[in-house]
Amino acid sequence: MPSWLPISSKQDHHMLALALETSCDETAAAVVRDGREILSNLIASQIDLHAAYGGVVPELASRRHLEVINPLVEEALKTAGVGKEQLEGVVVTRGPGLVGALLVGVSFAKAYAYARQIPLVGVHHIEGHILAIQLERQVEYPFLAVAISGGHTHLFRVDGIGRYRLLGRTIDDAAGEAFDKVAKMLGLPYPGGPIVDRLASGSDDGGIVFPRPMLKKDNLDFSFSGMKTAVLNHLQKIPAGLDQAQIAQVCNAFQTAVVDVVSRKALRAAEAEGLSRLVVAGGVACNSGLRRRFAELSVSEGLEVHFPSSQLCADNAAMLAVAGDYYLSQGGRAKLDLNAVSSWPLEQAAGFSVG
Ligand code: KG4
Ligand code: ZN
Numbered sequence: 001m002p003s004w005l006p007i008s009s010k011q012d013h014h015m016l017a018l019a020l021e022t023s024c025d026e027t028a029a030a031v032v033r034d035g036r037e038i039l040s041n042l043i044a045s046q047i048d049l050h051a052a053y054g055g056v057v058p059e060l061a062s063r064r065h066l067e068v069i070n071p072l073v074e075e076a077l078k079t080a081g082v083g084k085e086q087l088e089g090v091v092v093t094r095g096p097g098l099v100g101a102l103l104v105g106v107s108f109a110k111a112y113a114y115a116r117q118i119p120l121v122g123v124h125h126i127e128g129h130i131l132a133i134q135l136e137r138q139v140e141y142p143f144l145a146v147a148i149s150g151g152h153t154h155l156f157r158v159d160g161i162g163r164y165r166l167l168g169r170t171i172d173d174a175a176g177e178a179f180d181k182v183a184k185m186l187g188l189p190y191p192g193g194p195i196v197d198r199l200a201s202g203s204d205d206g207g208i209v210f211p212r213p214m215l216k217k218d219n220l221d222f223s224f225s226g227m228k229t230a231v232l233n234h235l236q237k238i239p240a241g242l243d244q245a246q247i248a249q250v251c252n253a254f255q256t257a258v259v260d261v262v263s264r265k266a267l268r269a270a271e272a273e274g275l276s277r278l279v280v281a282g283g284v285a286c287n288s289g290l291r292r293r294f295a296e297l298s299v300s301e302g303l304e305v306h307f308p309s310s311q312l313c314a315d316n317a318a319m320l321a322v323a324g325d326y327y328l329s330q331g332g333r334a335k336l337d338l339n340a341v342s343s344w345p346l347e348q349a350a351g352f353s354v355g
Contacts, residue, residue: 014329015088018073018112019317022105023097023125024150025049025056027068028317031080031087035325038135039080041311041318044068047191054190055180062100069108076317087118091324094122095341096151102340110336120334121327123320124349126152129281131161132312132319139306144275146266147346148290149282150176150191153222153262155269156346158279161326166347167269168220175258176284178224182231182254186247197287199251206249208234210257212264220269227257259289263297270303277304285313 014034021028030041046064050056077084092109095102106122113120130145145156145164153170173181176193183192188199210230213223231254235242242250270278280294285307298305312319 014325016082016086017089017091017321017325017328018076018087019091019319019321019324020069020073020105020109021093021125021128021315021317021320022065022069022101022108023093023095024101024315025061026315027065027072028315029069029072029076030317030321031076031082032135032318032321032325035322035329036135038318039082040076041316042072042076042079043314043316044072051190054184056098058098058100061098062104065101065104069104073108073112084116087116089113089118089324089328090116090120091320091328092120092122093125093128093320094338095125095344097125097340097342099340099342102342106338106340110334110338114336119328119332120338121324121332122334122338123323123327124344124346125320126154126282126346127162127164127323127349128319129313130156130158130164130279131322132281132308132316133279133306134322135312135318136308137306139277139279142273142275143277143279143306144266144270144273146262146278146280146285147282148175148262148280148284150174150180150193150284152282153224153284154346155220155266157269157273157275161323162349164346164349166345167273168222168265170222170224171214172223172225173228175222175224175262176282178228178258179255179284179287181228182250185228185232185235186242186250188247193284194286196251196255197289199248200255201288203245203248203252205253205256206246208249208253210234210253212257212261215261215264220265220272222261222265224258227254255287255289259287259293262290263293266294267297267301267303276302277306279306281308281313283314286310 025046179193
């Protein structure tokens with residue numbers, strides 16, 4: 001029996017679920033019906049808290065999650081027009097992410113499910129991102145998933161919920177991490193990705209060409225650390241510092257290099273797997289250059305490319321309910337010793353986690 005198969009496939013009862021996400025710097029709570037219909041999807045961002053430090057401070061993130069989670073859940077229920085007693089299941093991000101931050105969500109979810117005597121499942125954060133699209137339109141399996149966020153730049157073949165095969169991944173930084181680090185080098189505030197995107201959109205590359213690492217390698221892996229160093233080297237050549245127009249040009253050249261590498265490797269993976277359907281998901285999937293490039297490819301290569309809307313690309317809780325509802329409906333049940341896991345390869349997540 002493949003490891004992703006649920007404990008029991010006898011039941012098929014979809015449900016009204018509370019979903020919780022606290023893996024990084026956003027506390028998120030959602031109420032979702034049948035893993036399809038979003039009744040509420042609230043996000044309490046911590047950007048203000050971490051901005052002064054130029055990045056996420058794990059200890060501060062945990063503390064803020066703890067302060068915010070209870071009122072946020074109350075608000076999510078109110079917005080959804082749902083009473084606590086109507087909830088039939090709880091879904092929570094089990095990992096990967098900051099362990100202290102994850103623990104807040106996992107502990108809260110366990111207590112909540114126990115108090116209400118309703119079932120609980122833990123879901124992989126990236127599984128949530130990849131399946132978020134199903135909340136907006138039904139995308140058939142199999143498809144190629146490009147999971148691109150602050151912690152991941154991974155290519156998966158997806159044959160169904162819980163059925164993921166890793167095809168390629170970054171060997172160092174994730175694309176989002178590289179966006180944020182380059183932004184920092186340029187003196188732009190945290191989180192840098194959206195700002196680099198905005199500046200890039202209003203500029204050309206000024207003739208700057210950054211390397212496209214791993215493109216010549218005959219595999220489906222990525223590397224972004226070299227690209228980041230290339231940006232640093234470029235900046236060091238201009239000791240007087242860059243003016244606004246030059247900063248925007250660096251943003252444009254860097255973004256173009258990332259988009260180039262990601263789109264070309266995704267195309268290669270799709271060809272190798274004989275897939276013409278693609279889902280691009282995760283925070284960096286908000287990037288306008290990436291969206292434009294994949295839209296062009298869908299026409300030139302005859303591909304079906306799906307991007308969730310920006311709200312569902314960024315971290316949110318509703319995205320977890322797609323897999324969560326499925327696992328719950330199939331009899332998946334986490335025990336009360338469910339633990340958070342900071343590092344957890346999706347292909348080892350074995351569908352849902354019960355312990
Ligand atoms: O999925 P996400 O919200 O959190 C993680 O799971 O990591 O992704 C956050 C990442 C950050 O690195 C952020 O800078 C990046 O996504 N990001 C973007 C854009 N919007 C968010 N990167 C490039 N362009 C954007 N428009
Ligand atoms: Zn994420």
